[in-house]
Every structure is written in C-alpha cells, then in structure tokens.
Amino acid sequence: MADNTMSENSILAVTTGRTDLVDSSIFDSKITETCKENLLIGSTSYVEEEMPQVEARVVLVQEAGKQEELIKALKEIKVHFVKMESVEEFEGLDSPEFENVFVVTNFQDSVFDDLYKADCRVIGPPVVLTCSQKGEPLPFSCRPLYCTSMMNLVLCFTGFRKKEELVRLVTLVHHMGGVIRKDFNSKVTHLVANCTQGEKFRVAVSLGTPIMKPEWIYNAWERRNEQDFCAAVDDFRNEFKVPPFQDCVLSFLGFSNEEKTSMEEMTEMQGGNYLPVGDERCTHLIVEENIVKEIPFEPLKKLYVVKQEWFWGSIQMDARAGETMYLYEKATTPELKKSVSLLSLNTPNSNRKRRRLKETLAQLSRETDLSPFPPQTPKSCAKSSKNSTPVPSKQSARWQVAKELYQTESNYVNILATIIQLFQIPLEEEGQRGGPILAPEEIKTIFGSIPDIFDVHTKIKDDLEDLMVNWDESKSIGDIFLKYAKDLIKTYPPFVNFFEMSKETIIKCEKQKPRFHAFLKINQAKPECGRQSLVELLIRPVQRLPSVALLLNDLKKHTADENPDKSTLEKAIGSLKEVMMHINEDKRKTEAQKQIFDVVYEVDGCPANLLSSHRSLVQRIETISLGEHPCDRGEQVTLFLFNDCLEIARKRHKVIGTFRSPHGHTRPPASLKHIHLMPLSQIKKVLDIRETEDCHNAFALLVRPPTEQANVLLSFQMTSDELPKENWLKMLCRHVANTICKADAENLIYTADPESFEVNTKDMDSTLSRASRAIKKTSKRVTRAFSFSKTPKRALRRALMASHSSMEGRSPSSSDKHAVSRLTSTSSLVGIPSPSLVSLPSFFERRSHTLSRSTTHLI
Numbered sequence: 001m002a003d004n005t006m007s008e009n010s011i012l013a014v015t016t017g018r019t020d021l022v023d024s025s026i027f028d029s030k031i032t033e034t035c036k037e038n039l040l041i042g043s044t045s046y047v048e049e050e051m052p053q054v055e056a057r058v059v060l061v062q063e064a065g066k067q068e069e070l071i072k073a074l075k076e077i078k079v080h081f082v083k084m085e086s087v088e089e090f091e092g093l094d095s096p097e098f099e100n101v102f103v104v105t106n107f108q109d110s111v112f113d114d115l116y117k118a119d120c121r122v123i124g125p126p127v128v129l130t131c132s133q134k135g136e137p138l139p140f141s142c143r144p145l146y147c148t149s150m151m152n153l154v155l156c157f158t159g160f161r162k163k164e165e166l167v168r169l170v171t172l173v174h175h176m177g178g179v180i181r182k183d184f185n186s187k188v189t190h191l192v193a194n195c196t197q198g199e200k201f202r203v204a205v206s207l208g209t210p211i212m213k214p215e216w217i218y219n220a221w222e223r224r225n226e227q228d229f230c231a232a233v234d235d236f237r238n239e240f241k242v243p244p245f246q247d248c249v250l251s252f253l254g255f256s257n258e259e260k261t262s263m264e265e266m267t268e269m270q271g272g273n274y275l276p277v278g279d280e281r282c283t284h285l286i287v288e289e290n291i292v293k294e295i296p297f298e299p300l301k302k303l304y305v306v307k308q309e310w311f312w313g314s315i316q317m318d319a320r321a322g323e324t325m326y327l328y329e330k331a332t333t334p335e336l337k338k339s340v341s342l343l344s345l346n347t348p349n350s351n352r353k354r355r356r357l358k359e360t361l362a363q364l365s366r367e368t369d370l371s372p373f374p375p376q377t378p379k380s381c382a383k384s385s386k387n388s389t390p391v392p393s394k395q396s397a398r399w400q401v402a403k404e405l406y407q408t409e410s411n412y413v414n415i416l417a418t419i420i421q422l423f424q425i426p427l428e429e430e431g432q433r434g435g436p437i438l439a440p441e442e443i444k445t446i447f448g449s450i451p452d453i454f455d456v457h458t459k460i461k462d463d464l465e466d467l468m469v470n471w472d473e474s475k476s477i478g479d480i481f482l483k484y485a486k487d488l489i490k491t492y493p494p495f496v497n498f499f500e501m502s503k504e505t506i507i508k509c510e511k512q513k514p515r516f517h518a519f520l521k522i523n524q525a526k527p528e529c530g531r532q533s534l535v536e537l538l539i540r541p542v543q544r545l546p547s548v549a550l551l552l553n554d555l556k557k558h559t560a561d562e563n564p565d566k567s568t569l570e571k572a573i574g575s576l577k578e579v580m581m582h583i584n585e586d587k588r589k590t591e592a593q594k595q596i597f598d599v600v601y602e603v604d605g606c607p608a609n610l611l612s613s614h615r616s617l618v619q620r621i622e623t624i625s626l627g628e629h630p631c632d633r634g635e636q637v638t639l640f641l642f643n644d645c646l647e648i649a650r651k652r653h654k655v656i657g658t659f660r661s662p663h664g665h666t667r668p669p670a671s672l673k674h675i676h677l678m679p680l681s682q683i684k685k686v687l688d689i690r691e692t693e694d695c696h697n698a699f700a701l702l703v704r705p706p707t708e709q710a711n712v713l714l715s716f717q718m719t720s721d722e723l724p725k726e727n728w729l730k731m732l733c734r735h736v737a738n739t740i741c742k743a744d745a746e747n748l749i750y751t752a753d754p755e756s757f758e759v760n761t762k763d764m765d766s767t768l769s770r771a772s773r774a775i776k777k778t779s780k781r782v783t784r785a786f787s788f789s790k791t792p793k794r795a796l797r798r799a800l801m802a803s804h805s806s807m808e809g810r811s812p813s814s815s816d817k818h819a820v821s822r823l824t825s826t827s828s829l830v831g832i833p834s835p836s837l838v839s840l841p842s843f844f845e846r847r848s849h850t851l852s853r854s855t856t857h858l859i
Contacts, residue, residue: 056138057098058128059084061111064103070125073132101138103128107146107175116144124175129227143174147224149231150178154187158201159194160214169214172221176231189232192217196247196320205319208433216240234435244314244321245272253277253295254288255308263311266514270315286311287328295328309525315518318434397558402477405551406464413461415540416454422523423534424450437515445505446538448498452491453541456484477555478568481548485575488545493583496542503535545583549576599640603649604670607677615642619731621723623716625650626698626759630675630714637716638672641732644739646683648675678703680739684711686729687752694762695754697725717761 058074058081065071065083074081080098101121104112115122123138124146131138139145155178160166169192170180181188184200191204191211204211219240220231231237250267251274252260263286264274275282278297284304287295299305310326424447427438438446463480481488495502510517524533556569595617600606619641625631631650640647649672682703689698700715718725733748754760 055080055098057082057100058138059100059102061102061104061115062086063105064125067105067125070103070128073128076132077128077135077137079138104144107144112144124224126225126227133227141177145177146175147229148177149220149224149226149229150176152177152189153232154179154181154189155192156181156184156188156190156200157192157194158184158198161194165214169217172217176220176224190216193242196242201320202322205317205321205433208317208431210237211242211319212237213240213242241318243271244317244319245270246320248272248284248320249279249282250274250284250286250311251277251279251282252286252288254291266315266517269514284310284323285328289328292328309522312518312521316434316437316515316522318515396473398473398555399471401551401555401558402464402468402471405477405548405555406461406468408547408551409457409461409464412540412544413454413457415537416450416457418528419447419450419534419537420454422526422528423447426523427519434515437513437519438509442505442509445498446502446534448495448502449491450495450538450541452487453495456487456491457544460484474563474565476565476568478552478565478570478572481552481572482568482575485572485579488576488579489582492541492545492579496583499538499542502538506535506538545576545580549573549580552576596642599647602670603640603647603672603674604652605674606647606649607674610642610645610647610677615644617642618735619723619728621728622719624719624761626700626715626717626761627713629712636719637675639716641735643735644680646678646680648678649673650675678705680736683732683736683748686733686736686749687757688725688729688749689715689752689754689757689759692754694760696761697721698754698759698761699725699729700752700757700759713757715757715759 056079058079060067060070060081060083062085065085071081084102099121101123102115103125104115104122105125106112107122107124112122121140122144123141124144126147126149127139127145130136130148139148150173153173155173157166157169157180160169173180184191184203186207188204188209191200191209192214193201193204193211194214195201201211203209216231216237216239220229220236223229229236245267248267248271250263250272252263255263267274277285280300282303284306285295285299286306286308289307295305304323305328306323306326307328310321310323313326314321424443427436427443428440460480463483464477467475467477467480510520520534523529524531529537552569552573556566556573559566559569596611596615599617600610617640621639621641623637623639625633625635625637627633630648631637636651638649638651640649652671652673682705683701684704685702687700687702689695689700691697697718698715699718700713702711702713704711718728729749733746736748
C-alpha cells in the first residue's frame, strides 16, 4: 500500500483583504514526498515571512473558459483570470508575478494528467462556485481538488485486498476534499469497509462511527457537480451504510414458526441471508436460550452460536455486534422443584400427602408475596427502603388490607421505574449508536406523564411505608391519598386519555422501525419486565386508580366507626372518584379533538384556525342545497356543527389520488371541498320549513355575514333520517344561544311555509333533475368563460336584500309592498328567487304560545 496516497489532505487559505496566494508549491511537492503529516495553517507562518506574496491568477482550461457562470463567479470574488485552450500555452503563462490556479472540468483527461505531473494547482469548477457563494477565497490543496463534498471528513479503509480499487477510492476522496487515515482513531469520521470483520470494524462499532460501503464514495463522485451537495448528510449516507448482517448467513433454533418467519424477513432487510439449522454454510446460529437446553448437533468451529440478544442488539445498533458477549452456553439445569411430585397420587400415606400439600401451598403463597419486579428506582427519586414491615402481635383485618395496599403500591412504583429505566431513558439518550431510535415527539406520545405519575406514587409509597413501620390502628391512611389528590388529578388524565394513542404509536413504530422493534425485544426479555411487553406495562396506570379505590373501600369496611380514619377514607375514595371523573371528561374532550382532525383531513381547503383547544365537534349532517347559497341548488352539502362555529363543505366533483405522508402511510383523498367556516354568532334565525307534499325535511338559516349589508338565506334539505330534524334544529339553536350568551334558545326557531321562500325539494333526487343541474353547471362555466362584463345578478341581489334589511323592525306598508312587488318582478327577469327579500315576519309562525303572537321583527 502506498502510504503517500494515504497522507492527510491539507488546505491553506489566505484570509487577507487581497486575494493573494502564497507560492508554496515547491514546499508542497517536497512535503508530499517526505512527510505524511499535515501542513497546518499555523505552521506556515515562517513561509509567509520568507516567501513573497504573489497575486492569484485563475487559468480556465479549455471547456472551463466557456462557462459563463464560472466567469461570473470569478468576477464576484475579484480574482484575475485568463483562458487556456491547449497545453502548449502553459509555458507562456508561467510568471513570477502570479500564482496560477488551473480550473479543469474533467479530472480524467490528458490535460489534467499533464498539469498534475507538472505539480500545478488544479481545482474543479464547483470549488470556484462554492467560494463565490460563500464569499470565501479559493482554497489551496497539495492535491487536485474538484469539489468540497467531502470537506472535513476523515476516512479510514478496511477489508480491501485489491490495491487498484483502494487507490481509486483514495484518489476520489482526495478530489472531493476528504482526508485519509491509515490507522483508525477517534478522529476518523467514517470507516469504509469491504467486510464486517477485523479490528478496525470492531472499534468503529464500539465508537458508533458510521461504517460505509465503497459505493458511498462512487455515488458521491457522481454528484460532484452539485454545488450544495454534502456526502455526510444523513439521507444520502444512510443509503450506503453497511447493514448489520452483511456477509452473514443465519439460522434460528428454538423459535416458533411465526417468530422464525419474522426474524428471517428481518435478516434479509438487514442485508443478510438465512438457511436451515445445520447447514454448513451458516455463519451464525441464533438460539432461543429460554427454550433450547442443548444444541442438537456438534457445531463447526467457524459457526457462532449466539443468543437472540445478539440478533436484536445488532439491529438496534445498526451494526453487527461483537459475538463474544452473546455466546450461547449450555445452561446448568437447577434442581427441579418437588411441588408437583409431592402431590403424586401414588403416595400411600394420605396424611403425609395432605401435609406436603399444605407445605407446597405455603411455599406458593410465600412466592406470591414476593414482588415480580425487583426494586429499581431511578437515581433522581431513589430512597432507602426499610428492610421489612413489622408484624403486629395480632394481625387485624385493617392491617392486612393496609399491608396489601402498601405491597401493591410498592410493586406499582417498581413497574413505573422499570418503564422509565429500561425504556424511556435509553430512548431519550443522546449519541445513540446509529442515531436516535425514535423521534422526540414519538417518545413523548408513548410515555406522556409517566415520570410525573412515578413521582407522585413514590411519595405515596414512602408515606405508606412509614405508616406500616410505625403501625397504629388510629393512624390515617385516607389522609395520605387526600394529600396527593391534586397531584393525581393533574397527572393521570393526560396519560390515561391518550393511552390508546400511545399504544398505536408503539405498534406503528415497531412495524416501521426495525431498530425500535429490536430495542423492545431486548428489553422486554429482561427479568425486570416479568415477560411483559411495553404496552402491557403501560396499561398499569390505567388500571391502578380503580384498584386503589377498591382497596380503600375494603379498608373502610374493616375500620371501626369510632376511628377518625373512617370518614377520611370516605373523602379519599371521593377524591379518587373525582380523578376518574376528570379522566372520563377529558377523554370525551380528547375524542372530540380527534374528530376535528378527521374533519380537517376530510375537507379539502379547510381553514387551519378550525383546530383549536376549546373547540369540539358536536354533530355532522348530510344535506342538499335548496338555494343559490352557499352553493348551487342540488349540490350535496355537509354541515359540521362545532360548539362555536359551522363548517360548510360540498362534495367534490372530482377526487384526486390518495395522499402519501413522508412515512409512507396513505390517507384517503379529501372527499369534501371547503365552502365557508361560519361563526355561530352570524346565525340570526333558524327556520323550520313546514312539511308539505313538495317539501320534505327542509330548514333554512338566516345569517348576516360581517362583509354583507343584508341578511343571506341558506336553505337545505336533510338527506338522512338518523337524526330527526327537530332534534337537529334544537341542538343548533342551543349552541347558537350559548355563543351569543342568550338563555332563550327556543326564540331562535321560527316555523315558515315553504311557499313563502320558494323552498321545495321536489324532484331533488330524480335522474332528470340531476342531469338538469349538470347542464346548468356546464352552461355557467361556458358563460363565465365567454363573459366580458360582470353580471349584475349579485349587485341586484344585494340591492334587494338591502331593501329587505331596511324594512326589518317594522310592518310593511303598502308602498313597501308595492316596491317589493316591483323588485320581485324585476328579479324574476334575471331568474333570482325573491321570497327572502320581502318582509319576513308576515310569513313566520311561532311554535309556542309566545311565538304565536305577531312580531314586528326577527332580529
């Protein structure tokens, strides 16, 4: 191996006001021949003192001189340049006044070779463009520098047997500004490996250094002309990382068919292959150590027999783990328990059998008392625990229940500690090998307020422990839970209500992220988890409060009436019920918030301000528009009633393809198109249209938009019978009244004849009607396309509505009626329905006795 090709690249830049260069080419040529060390900027101070500074001059060689962008960049950094068409001109360019820097577009042609042999400074066009973009002087390199896509990267190579391939890779790295180290050390940023063995590979894995395929360098060189490209960016680099099981052939022993299939699929995903157990081509045998007691054959010396933790650990680290830490060893079988044999029916002596049965049951009860979770408390909350709980001379029923409460609380705290120590803290750690396993928002979604719940219950457990150590029948257990009631209300609802989301996030991430799946496999197999999954552990807080409430109820039953703790326990039980009530209420709010997100995804163009913490979805109804507002008659309209606004959306005429998220999930296309988001305060009246032969299930809204000077009438027909129209209108009026702070919601509803507003639902669903509406829409588009002037239709309607607005609050006089009739006849000329323009009170009929009286105005 030629060590000269492995010496580190050195970059010298002149940062003075002028773009002058230090004439150090003679020194550089000697350095490259005699020294492997860097020529650092600080070590050239003596050169600058002895050598005179000369002006920089860029020589654009052949094709480089034809690139306008390159010439413009040189002018921006104020560097003198000349053009050179052939090598013959080279001697004429040599001058003591200038330091020539040659810009060559092709580092593989004969011109480049001649300049390189002549020890000239050679750079590529991307270097000039990058310096111009950043406003920096041209860099110096003792080697040709085409681009800077590997600048500041330090590479080391391992596993290459062909010298020609290695020299080619080293040359390309130097052309891209990278540095090469022969020996691996902490300064190396990337290891380029041609195999997954050797000392360098092991050190790189232990230090978490990215291990790359040779293709990384070749593909980076292919993108050498991209100005802002960097070979170290994660998206590009991750494509060429050496997978954990490269060069590995695995076989699996002791796993179920389902587990084996899953692990085989994951093996292929991680760059490996698999074969049946016993095949001589296998490099690794993965053993389920809890099932397999002995290998059924004599393994070859070259075969690694490892525990399944090696498999999952390699995937989690995103690199092949060292096998020596995970070698499978034949388990020494402990002496089997004699519990079953003691119950043998062949025992002749029944008394002995009963005695032994009693002893066995006593042993089992003692084992049951032991916590399945070893006491593991995070250091931040660690507190020394008393060695044992003193047993009173006479164990009262109250003491027995209190003991059970303390034991279950202690176990619960240990479970929470396990969740935090084994799962949350490792996932949150910085500098994880292979990068973060989960994104911070995913970790927050999964664990939520678990640390806060842990802190509260640690305090409760400590107080219960002090009480049990200094037990007295008169001591109050209820006071302990009352003391932390506010903390329980604060910490539990956020976690319990979002538990389903937490569970879904775990399932989704486990499917999509192999490293997280491996992380769970490793940690869930540990004894601290008691063979339970993370989801099973996280459900404990959901179950804990009802369990505590039952124990406190039992404790109250065994507490004497004269004991002051009896009333305190009742209060404590009430406080727990209050926490659970808050949980249920918040859960309803949470579900309503999720429904708002569903609306946003379903409605194309839905305003972002619909999403609000105080807003919740009340009802959704499907309707058909009966007028010209909010869209054409016959359009299918969906109304979303929220507690303070009404979202109006129509069915899309044409649905585009599915939407694909960045994570690869597909979401159904938006089936609705946003029309208007209307605050409920704009609804002035709700009209219940009477049922007639030509009008079914119709209603209307009289609204006053802030941009309009008059009222606008929106009429609809409900298309579903699931929600009765009467219930829908009452619901709508109640929320309108709440929004405008009025108690009399009933006064917002008026009954009206359909003829009064020319509202009818006749032929709404007929084929002929649908065809007519389609023709009408087409003609409208054509009319708009060829119209050269604005139609007076809208202006006329505003004038008519304004005339109605001016008549609000008084009975129509004969002159008003005459004016309206004239306007009506005028409006009929342009095809505009006019009923909403006349005085509305004469057409309304109140529902109740108070509504039956004539009114002078609606609003």
